[in-house]
Amino acid sequence: MNAPIAVAPTLRADPLADDAIAAILHGHEGSQWEAIAIVNRLLGEWQSNAIIAGWRAPEGTPAPIAAALEAYLAAGSRLPEWADAARIARSEELFFDMSMLSCSLLFCASLPECYVVPDLAGVLHVAGQLEAHTDYRVRSTAAMIFPVMMHGGLTSPEGGGVAQILKVRLIHAAIRHLILRGNPSDAVLEGGSAVAPMDAPCRNVHDTLYNHGWDVAANGLPCNQEELAYTLLTFHYIFLRGLRKLGLGLPQQDEQAYLHTWNVVGHILGIESGLMPQTMEQAEASFNDIQARARLSPYLPDPRPELGAALMKAMQDQIPLRILKPFPVLLTRYLCGKSARLDLALNQRVNLLSRALFISGMVVVRGVDALVRLAFPNFSICRMITRIFGYQFTVKFLMDQTRPLKLPPAVLNQVDSAVRGWGKDPKAPAWMNALEARLAGRAPAKPAGDQQPC
Numbered sequence: 345m346n347a348p349i350a351v352a353p354t355l356r357a358d359p360l361a362d363d364a365i366a367a368i369l370h371g372h373e374g375s376q377w378e379a380i381a382i383v384n385r386l387l388g389e390w391q392s393n394a395i396i397a398g399w400r401a402p403e404g405t406p407a408p409i410a411a412a413l414e415a416y417l418a419a420g421s422r423l424p425e426w427a428d429a430a431r432i433a434r435s436e437e438l439f440f441d442m443s444m445l446s447c448s449l450l451f452c453a454s455l456p457e458c459y460v461v462p463d464l465a466g467v468l469h470v471a472g473q474l475e476a477h478t479d480y481r482v483r484s485t486a487a488m489i490f491p492v493m494m495h496g497g498l499t500s501p502e503g504g505g506v507a508q509i510l511k512v513r514l515i516h517a518a519i520r521h522l523i524l525r526g527n528p529s530d531a532v533l534e535g536g537s538a539v540a541p542m543d544a545p546c547r548n549v550h551d552t553l554y555n556h557g558w559d560v561a562a563n564g565l566p567c568n569q570e571e572l573a574y575t576l577l578t579f580h581y582i583f584l585r586g587l588r589k590l591g592l593g594l595p596q597q598d599e600q601a602y603l604h605t606w607n608v609v610g611h612i613l614g615i616e617s618g619l620m621p622q623t624m625e626q627a628e629a630s631f632n633d634i635q636a637r638a639r640l641s642p643y644l645p646d647p648r649p650e651l652g653a654a655l656m657k658a659m660q661d662q663i664p665l666r667i668l669k670p671f672p673v674l675l676t677r678y679l680c681g682k683s684a685r686l687d688l689a690l691n692q693r694v695n696l697l698s699r700a701l702f703i704s705g706m707v708v709v710r711g712v713d714a715l716v717r718l719a720f721p722n723f724s725i726c727r728m729i730t731r732i733f734g735y736q737f738t739v740k741f742l743m744d745q746t747r748p749l750k751l752p753p754a755v756l757n758q759v760d761s762a763v764r765g766w767g768k769d770p771k772a773p774a775w776m777n778a779l780e781a782r783l784a785g786r787a788p789a790k791p792a793g794d795q796q797p798c
Contacts, residue, residue: 353568353569353573353616353619354568354569354570354571355560355564355565356565356568356569356616357517357528357529357565357568357569358516358572359529360420360614361420361516361517362517362521362527362529363527364413364415364416364514365514365517365518365521365527366526367408367411367412368383368408368409368412369521371408371409371412372408372409373406379406379409380550382406382409383514386402386405386409386413387511387514389402390417390510390511391504391507391753391754391755392501392502392503392504392507392752392754392755393421393498393501393503393504393505394501394502395507396417396506396507396510397417397421397501399413400414401413401414416514417510420510420513420614421506421612423498423499423611423612424611424617427608428604431601431604431605432499432601432604432608433495434601435493435604435605435606436493436496438598438602439493440493440762441770441771442587443731443766443769444732444734444735444738444766445727445730445731445734446583446734447486447737448675448730448733448734448737449583449587449679449730450485450486451482451672452586452659452675452676452679452680453578453583453585453676453679453680454578454579454586455482455485455578456655456676456680456684456690457578457680458578459648459651459652459688460648460680460687460688461574461635462641462642462643462647462648463568463571463643464638465643465647465651466563466647467519467523467566467567467571468647468651469651470553470556482655483749483750486749487508488508488509490751491503491505491507491759492505492508492609493505494755494759494762498605498608498612502754504754504755505609506612507752508755509609509612509613510612512613513613516567516572516614519553520565520566522553522554523539523556523558523566524558524560524566525554528565531560531565532560532565537560537561538557538558538560538561538562539558539559540557541555542554542555542557543555563641569615569619570619570634572614572615573610573615573630574631574634574635576606576609576610576613576620577621577631577634579606580603580606580607581621581624581631582631584599584602584603585624585628585679586679589678589679590679590730591713591714591724591726592727599624600622603621603622603623603627604622607620607622635683648687648689649688651688652688652689652690656673656676656690659672659737660672660673662736663733664785667697668698670694670695670698670699671698671702673690673694674694674699675733677690705729706726709725709726710726713726722772723772723773725776727769727771727772728772728776728779728780731766731769731780731784732780732783732784735766767781
């Protein structure tokens, strides 16, 4: 008897979420657009881990939609047996200890590397999520990361991490279904035939996805297992690699805890366990392998330069001084390396004075840090500088009160409280905190005893 033929990760998706979306869109008596609108309203109820644990569709919900969503939550909301609460708690501490620096790495390392894979960039391009709506894409990413990394985000009933991840997982399935105009499993069974584009009006992102067309044989499934695993790598491996490149690398035990926590996220997100690395060495090998394979199958026309330019402009718009505006490009080049720089077309000429200031600054800062740490282990000018840039991106871009992150009110208040607490770096001496506040253009953080109650 012949052994079954292994299906490549690019042709594997997420049966749980895909079957739920198929049941919703094809089981509803009305149009699929009506079904999507109903689901979007119901997702607004998924505001905490406790709510999704016992969620039941409200009265009046069409039976196929209610049954599909209830079954999806019942099967997908449990943490894996191997989840380690102590490691998860340590990762939460690490993320908030890095505070503003975490956001600098998100903007200048994780997101740019995410857009390097052509097919993954192609899905974003189809949806118009980065060129036309850069802030929406970035803020959507932050709206998942913050609830996950808040205290108890994955492990407590009051947390919102699991609920937020399951929303994202269902959105991925809806994107696959709309692009392929059916269940991804059917597209694979049919031999990966191409879905022809349609010349029809595109009134919204759903129309755009549905009308665009997709070549499964050439590009694999949209949001496939390999792309999901790669995206996960940008949130844990690339984050940790960025810390190393800045001279702020964590002890091995802490790196392991961070990888573990995001692997728990990957499990809830529907990523196969065999695609999630357990060590930095495995993560590096997997990351490099996926990028190398992806570059052999370009998505044409190549959307990556436009995506890279849009992301850089979003950051530059938050920087007031003209001489510092090239810094997001320069920092991204440094953190991501030459290959990503070429993929995203970030090789444009940069003002000589800005480039000299950046290079000399990196050399001097790294040298001073290394020397002073011999006597004061927690001293870091590099940490202070990246916190300053992180402040610009976090407070002025992500936490804009005129357009708050789309999070449940309780989670949003928790995020806002945490971000306000990031104004003081507990690892830095008082004079460095005062200097940081001055350079970032914010009021110095008050001592804990001077804080006014909310």
